[in-house]
Amino acid sequence: MIKQIIISIVLNIFFSCSAVAQLTHEQQAAKDKGLTLYNQSDWYDSQPLLQIAAEAGDRMAQYYLGEAIRLSKRYTTAEAKRWYEAAAEQGDLYAMLRLSSKDDLCRYMGTCNGTIGEQWRKQAIKIARERAGRGDTEAMIVLYLANQGLAWLEKAAEAGDGFGQYLLASVYESGKGWFLIPGSREKAIGKWFKASAENGFPPGMYLYTNFLYEHGGSETDVGYWLKKTAEAGHIEAMVSYALNIAHLPERYGLPLDLVKAYGFTYMLSKLEGGGVGPEDGKRNLPRVAEKMNEQEIQEGIAFAKEWEKTHPPLSYFDPVYGY
Known part of the structure; x- marks a missing residue:
């Protein structure tokens, strides 16, 4: 009961004051680099950087630090739980969902408390309903993730949320939702993947391509x-894409561009996180190089370095509330 009262008091203070941590230049740089590494599945090296901003009170850094710890340990440790709580106490709905998750090994490791978790879930639903009523599409998605009905996700998609559109198409693709007319499910999947792609949401663009x-x-x-x-x-x-523009092989009418292909593959090979990127980059780089002379290779490296200066960091674009 005491814990529930504390949670309510902290949340009331947060929402009445709308407190936001003000990061120094160094703290913001650490946060940005930490998020870059996290989004490249480098869950270990991202932690000390995210911790700098998290300790300064940054809600996003607190949540993603909890995520990085959970993913690296494969369950919600006491340390991950502490950072989720810090983010949740600042109103982070996804952190509240993590604290109330029933699909986590922490239930068996003794680092979760079921009663407190249920209180966080109630808070998440209550706050999300209030925000959704004001048109907040993230809150609508949270309500769907909290098992409050597919209609919430459909509302988010219809309101133009790129993530919501991508998620709805994926949900339909998994067999959920009712479609009476033959072929209407496939049409709905294509419609929402296309909408997400046209919204510029990279995972939606990727799955629409597929x-x-x-x-x-x-x-x-x-x-x-x-x-x-x-x-x-x-x-x-x-x-x-790099393999296609190197014509190894080419399947979609894309013109040969070995310099660009080498540049992209070179960037992939230098990634230090997990996933397919670093391994594929290292394996494919010699294949592209075989078709090039030394000058072209140097031009490819120069292209990569210039790209990194003028574009956002490479990412897997994992969902904020993913696996």
């Missing part, structure tokens, strides 16, 4: 979206 490929889309359209997704910094799309 949808077109698997459903007889034109080579031109597949190539167009593969290029767009790769140029948005999506690591998995970049792996495929």
Whole structure:
């Protein structure tokens, strides 16, 4: 009961004051670098950087530090739980969901408390309903994730949320939702992946590319979206796009561009996180180089360095509340 009262008091203070941590230049730089590493699946090296901003009171850094710890340890440790609580006490709905998750090994490791978790879940639903009523699409998605009904996710998608559109298409693709007319499910999946792609949401762009490929889309359209997704910094799309513009092989009418192919593959090979990017980059770099002379290779490296200066960091774009 005491813990529940404390939670309510802290949340009331937060929402009445709308307190936001003001980071110094160094703290912001640490946060940005930490998020970059986290989004490249480097859950270990991201932690000390995120901790700098988290200790300064940054809510986002607190949540992602909890995520990095959980993913690296494969369950919510006491340390991860502490950072989720710090973020939740500042109103982070996803942190509240993590604290109330029933699908975590922490239930068996003794680092979760079921009663307190349920209180956080109630707070998340209460706050999300209030925000959703004001048109907040993130809150609508949280309500869906909190098992409050598919209709909330559909509302978020219809309101133009790129993540909501991507998630709704994925949910339909998994077999959820009712479709009475034959073929209407596939049409809805394509519709929402396309909407997410046109919204500029990289995971939506990537899955729309795959949808077109698997459903007889034109080579031109597949190539167009593969290029767009790769140029948005999506690591998995970049792996495929680089091979295509190196013609190893080429399947979508994309012109040969060995310098660009080498540059992209070079960037992938230098990633230090997990996932397919670093391994594929290291494996594919010699294949691209075989088709080039030394000058072209140096131009490819120069292209990569210039790209990194003028574009956002490469990312897997994992969902904020993912696996």
